[in-house]
Amino acid sequence: MSKGIPYDEALKRYQHDKEHTLPEMNEILRDYHPDYYPDSLVKLQVGINKGDLCHRQLAEMLQADARIDEADLAGTSITETNVLVIGGGGAGSAAALTAARNGASVILATKLRLGDSNTVMAEGGIQASIESGDTPQAHYDDTLKAGHNKANKKLVARMVMDAPDVIRWLIQEGMQFDQNEFGDLLTRRPGGASANRIVYYRDYTGLEMMRVLRESVSNSNIEVWDHSPVVELLSSETGHCAGAVIYSVEERTYKMIKAQAVILATGGIGRMHINGFPTTNHFGATGDGLILAYRLGAKLRDLDSFQYHPTGVAYPSHLAGSLITEGVRSAGVQLLNALGERFVDELKPRDYISAAILRECAEGRGVVVDDQTVGVWLDTPNMELREPGLMKQRFPKLFHLAKRGNLDPTKKPILVYPALHYQNGGVVIDENGHSTIPGLYCVGEVSGGIHGRNRIMGNALLEIISFGRRAGLQAAQNLSARGHKKSGIEHLTKLRRELSRANMPMDVKSPMLFPACANFELE
């Protein structure tokens, strides 16, 4: 008789594993997702969203005092332009290019350098329903469903209908995509979607996108102001947005840019490290745009909803928070807990998987290193066994990352833990990216309503181009011959009045501009 586990016992173990199936979506989110942590939410006391729930750290910034007052603007230089784009990522570049190509004079001011943004960190790809059998309707349904039906349906409809044309536009700009031997675009399936819909270039799609956008911007007549964070927007006597005050880091002075339209493309809040999570975001993602727009009176939404990417690197600790693309999971890599058990369907929406990982860790099935770092396995060696060499070809950035951590993903699984990834909410916009403040457009991560309460992979790169182009066109077409009579920071007086009345502490200053580790002080 051969050795082994008897039939009955094996069946029992098998059923024991079955008990491990996950609870319902709502239940696991409520119990484990960081958006639902007790004490993390407060009600806003000042401004147009007064009474709305908001994350505590973000609320502190939204209800802080401004960095400048009238005295700081004495003797500042003034530059005039038709359209001012704030932010040098994909959304800002797409908006600036479209505005400039439609006849507007454009200044693009960016806190770091052109292209220094979360766009280049985007790895997985961009969604567009281009496969036969796939439809924009399916794309629309998937996006709404993943966002828990909280997205603005009009915005989603616009975006999914734009999607194939966005890909065409990007290819015309010169962007590369992975293709099969016949030259057809390769696609893969994003988590939470019903079809193969992601087009991609290796695992650095965003970097490739930014490469061509950056080149197009340099070849246009757009004036790019690097190292110029915006410290405040300007308002006109009629309540329009009329430009911005920027701080030139190189010259260490304030400068004013007067514009007839401002396109805010400042990205998200990752570097606020909400709930103490590590972040996949780049250095400049400090949520400045939200604060600037809110002070001008723009309505915001879903300020209590953030996305935690399931697979941020957990160990080695110097790479904590570095992103491992969802493309890896799309390609078939599985997640395992410390017992070596698979605990979730890897192609569920991101919030669900993150919550599932947090549950494993909270219930003692996580992998612990050095008594402080905890995570779960991303089972890359298994993938290597099944499809030798494929990973290295498709995910060079993953291997680059592993090299920095002195790991070999083909031999050892990678330890991962959720990392703060994306701000689901933001400034309320219409179908052309226009906020509730005349003259102020918001595109990209700073805008809200497109993703509801959870974003699906590949929609961020799609959104920035789709709405970036829309806002750029709209801004260029609606220039009035008569500029604003007066532009200034009058709205800050209103803010300070409200803060005084609400007894808010006036010692906190915002926007943050740079993360605390930068030790940066304005003059």
Add this chain to the structure above:
Amino acid sequence: MDVLNQVILHENSRVGPDLEAWLQVGGEGLQIALQDATVLIPLIKEAGLRGLGGSGFPTHYKWAAVAEQKHSNEKYLICNGNEDEPGTFKDRILLEETPNQLIEGAMIAAVALRINHIVFYINPDLEDAIANIQRAIKQWKVTELYFNVSTHLQQPLEFSVLPASGHYIGGEETAAIETVENKFPFPRSKPPYPAENGVHGCPTLINNIETLCHIPHIVKNGAKWYQDLGIGEACGTKIYSLSGDILSPGAYELPMGTSLDELINLYGGGMLLNKKFKAVFTGGPSNTILTPKDLDVPLDFDSVAARHSNLGTGAMIVISEGTGIVKRVAEYVGFFAHSSCGQCPSCKTGTYYIAMLLNKIDMGLGRRIDLDALIHLCEILPGSGRCPLINGAVKVLESSLYHFMGEYEQSLID
């Protein structure tokens, strides 16, 4: 906060464009006026009503001058709502919230002076105000009161609503007349005064919205009542448009003669963030500056004038320590430079030149000779234009030089 002696902004008056609601509290003034029109001008005179659009000119003089004109059967009343100065926002509230009060006041004026054309001349940006006035007029036209007025005039009373051209200078009396005649608002030289030779050569009365709003109440309650509303010698009430570094800005209707200190610290809730009070631009920028030593001044035309300043429209733009005076003045003079209609060379070039010098000094590039040039311009420019625009630009500069010469000198290179 309870505000004493509120009349034209009293909640009973702020009933919107609905005529029936207004007739619950108003209408009596017009009925009294129709009984005996001859007593009206002496009544206004006795009440001490003055032009609240900025001049402080006694209203009864203008009325009497128009009433005397016998050469024409056609007479015009222009209700001047071209309010466009930075810091002034009283007419907007009156037009939006009390259009019927204004129309009744205008009709009483028509009865007193036998005026048959009433023109509501309104800043085109005030879209709600224009809509409300139009709605109110439609309702008045079918009332018995309206027919009684036409019967009294022995000709139909005509109303029209005219959005102004959007130029600041269009608020000047003669420029308003030009606009009504469908021309560009170039001010005319005076004399002849509008009372003799106004719209199409007809006698024309031009009153500010706030002035006209007081009329129904004065006729209804009597001159003595109106006099008693004010503090000390001053009569009636005034709407102060309070703005700037203040906790609670807004339009406050207070007894004429309320002190600046009370306005800022009691009604305005004090300085924002407890900053120190530095100055206030009274009457909007076309007037002058009051400083901390003037906090006790009663805000009526005569008392403010005694401090070498002007009450103007009642706008009070409050400035705290830390705000550069030179920059503010440069902004205001820049406003005048943009607003100059350009027909008088001294005004066209003078305002631009002053603004340029001020900006230069504000940017820290000014020299002593630039400051001397400004002082010199203050002497030669006033009175060199057809209208008072250039005087306004110089006045605010002169006043800032008088109070804050040190700040100017500090900004100079040499």
